[in-house]
Amino acid sequence: MRKKLNAAKCRPLLVSVLAILFGFVAGSLLLLASGADPLECYLYLFQGGVSTTTRIFNTLANAIPLIFTGLSITFAYKTGLFNIGATGQMMIAGLASVVTALSLNAPRAVLLPAVVLAGLLAGALWGGFQGFLRSRFNVNEVVSGIMMNWIAHWTVYYIVSDFFRSATMVTESRTIPDAASLRAAWLCGLTGSSSFNYGFFLALAAVAAVHFILRYTVTGYHMKAVGFSPEAAEYGGIHIKKNTIQAMAIAGALAGLAGVSYYCGYSASIRIGVQPSQGFDGIAVALLGNLSPAGVVFAAVFFAVLQTGKGYMNAMVHVAPEIADTILAIIIYFAAISKLVDLYFNRIAVWLRSRKRRTNAGKGAGQE
Numbered sequence: 001m002r003k004k005l006n007a008a009k010c011r012p013l014l015v016s017v018l019a020i021l022f023g024f025v026a027g028s029l030l031l032l033a034s035g036a037d038p039l040e041c042y043l044y045l046f047q048g049g050v051s052t053t054t055r056i057f058n059t060l061a062n063a064i065p066l067i068f069t070g071l072s073i074t075f076a077y078k079t080g081l082f083n084i085g086a087t088g089q090m091m092i093a094g095l096a097s098v099v100t101a102l103s104l105n106a107p108r109a110v111l112l113p114a115v116v117l118a119g120l121l122a123g124a125l126w127g128g129f130q131g132f133l134r135s136r137f138n139v140n141e142v143v144s145g146i147m148m149n150w151i152a153h154w155t156v157y158y159i160v161s162d163f164f165r166s167a168t169m170v171t172e173s174r175t176i177p178d179a180a181s182l183r184a185a186w187l188c189g190l191t192g193s194s195s196f197n198y199g200f201f202l203a204l205a206a207v208a209a210v211h212f213i214l215r216y217t218v219t220g221y222h223m224k225a226v227g228f229s230p231e232a233a234e235y236g237g238i239h240i241k242k243n244t245i246q247a248m249a250i251a252g253a254l255a256g257l258a259g260v261s262y263y264c265g266y267s268a269s270i271r272i273g274v275q276p277s278q279g280f281d282g283i284a285v286a287l288l289g290n291l292s293p294a295g296v297v298f299a300a301v302f303f304a305v306l307q308t309g310k311g312y313m314n315a316m317v318h319v320a321p322e323i324a325d326t327i328l329a330i331i332i333y334f335a336a337i338s339k340l341v342d343l344y345f346n347r348i349a350v351w352l353r354s355r356k357r358r359t360n361a362g363k364g365a366g367q368e
Contacts, residue, residue: 012290019288020302023331027323036319045324048312049305054192059301059308061195061266065090066300067203068258069282071210072127072251074291076141078214079247080227085130085145086255087279088152089123091270093256094263095156096122098173098270101180102164108179115180116202119260120253126152127252128245135241141248149275157272172271182265199261204297206254211293213250223247255279284332303328 028038049059069086076083083089097119104111130148133139164173182197214220225233226243234240258278263270285303289295310324 012292012295016288016290016295016299019331019334022334023327026330027327030323030326031319034319034323036317041313041317041319041323044313044316045309046305048309050309052192054194055308057191057194057196059304060200061197062308063297063300063304064197064199064203064265065258065262065276065278066281066285066303067297068206068254068261069278070285070289070296070300071203071206071282071293072254072258073282073286074289074293074296075210075214075254076247076251077286077291078227079223079243080230081131081134081141081244081247081251083127083130083145083248083251083255084142084283085127085148085252085279086258086282087275088145088149089126089252089255090259090262090276090279091149091152091156092126093119093123093259094270094276095152095159096256097180097260097264098176099159099164101176101264102174106179111177111179112182115176115264116182116257116260119256119264121256123256123259124249124253127255128249130252131245131248134248135244149279153273153275156270160270160272166269171273173269175268176264180264181268182261195266197261197265199257199265202257202261206257207293207297210254214293219243219246255282258282284328287332 024038024042027042031038031041048055050056069090072083072086072089097115100118101111101115104114106114126148130141130144133144134141160173161170166172166174182199182202183195184198187196187198188194212220214224222233222238223243223246225236225238226240227247230240233243259276262276262278281303285296285299288302289297289299306324306328310321313319313324314321
C-alpha cells in the first residue's frame with residue numbers, strides 16, 4: 001500500500017518532467033530544421049536566465065506575476081471554477097494601485113501598504129463579481145471572464161488617458177513615486193541592479209496561504225466540496241452560492257496581486273492598449289505545476305527562465321526567440337494532456353498486475 005501511495009505522489013512530477021522533455025525534443029527538431037545546434041542553443045537559453053546574479057534575480061522578478069496568476073488559476077480549479085479572467089483582474093488591480101500611488105500623498109510606510117491593498121481589493125471585487133454572475137444568474141465564469149477582460153481593458157484605457165496620462169508618453173500613465181514601488185534600494189544593490197522586488201516575498205506568502213486555506217480550513221473544505229460535487233455539498237448543508245462568490249473573490253485577489261507586482265514592481269506605470277500576457281500564462285503555469293501551490297512556484301520560475309533567456313539565445317546564435325515560445329507552447333500542450341498520460345499509466349499498471357497474477361497462477365499450477 002505504501003508503494004502505491006508513493007507512486008501516486010510521484011506521478012504528477014513525472015508527468016511534468018515528461019512534458020518538459022517532450023517540449024525540448026520538439027524544440028530540437030525545430031532548431032535542427034533551422035540549421036542550429038540544439039545543445040548550443042539550450043545552453044545559451046539557460047545562461048540567459050541564470051548565468052549571473054542580475055540575470056537570476058531578473059528571472060525571479062519575471063516569475064512573480066506568474067506565481068500569482070498560477071495560484072489564481074489553481075485556487076479556482078480546486079473549487080470547481082475556471083478563472084480565465086485573470087488578465088482583467090490584473091489590469092483593474094494595476095489601475096487601482098497606480099491611481100492610489102498617484103493620488104495619495106503619504107510616507108512609504110503608509111503608501112506602499114495602501115497600494116498593495118487597493119490592488120488586492122480591486123482584484124477580489126472583479127473576480128467576486130464573476131462569481132456572483134455564476135451563482136445568481138448561472139453565467140459561465142469563462143464567458144464572463146473573457147467579457148470582463150475587455151471591460152477592464154477599456155476602463156484602464158479611458159481612465160489613464162483622461163486623468164493620469166504621462167506628459168511625455170501618451171500611451172502610459174505617469175510614473176508612480178518611489179515610495180509606492182515594491183522595489184527597494186537595498187534589494188537593487190543586493191541583486192545586481194535587477195528588477196527583483198518585494199513582490200517575490202508576497203508571492204511566497206500567498207503560496208503558503210493558499211495551501212493552508214485549501215488543506216486546513218473549513219472554508220477551504222467547503223469550497224473544494226462545492227467544486228467536487230455541488231449536489232452533495234448542498235445536501236450536506238454547504239451554501240453553494242456563497243462559496244462560489246468567495247472562491248472567485250480569492251482567485252481575483254491573487255490575480256490582483258499579480259497586477260500590483262507587475263505595474264508597481266516590475267514596472268512603474270500602466271500602459272494603455274496592452275493586456276498583460278501573465279493572465280493567460282498563469283493557466284499554463286498552473287497546468288505544468290499540476291495545480292498545486294508548490295508546483296506553481298517551480299513552474300513559474302521555469303517559464304521565467306525561458307522567457308528571460310530567449311533574448312540572450314537570439315543574440316548569441318541568431319535563432320528566432322519565437323522558438324522558445326514554441327517550446328513553451330509544446331510543454332503546455334503535453335501538460336494539458338496529463339490526464340491522457342495518467343490513463344496510459346493506469347493501463348500499463350493494470351496490464352503488469354494481470355501479467356503478474358497469470359505468472360503466479362502458472363507457477364502455482366506447476367508446483368501442483
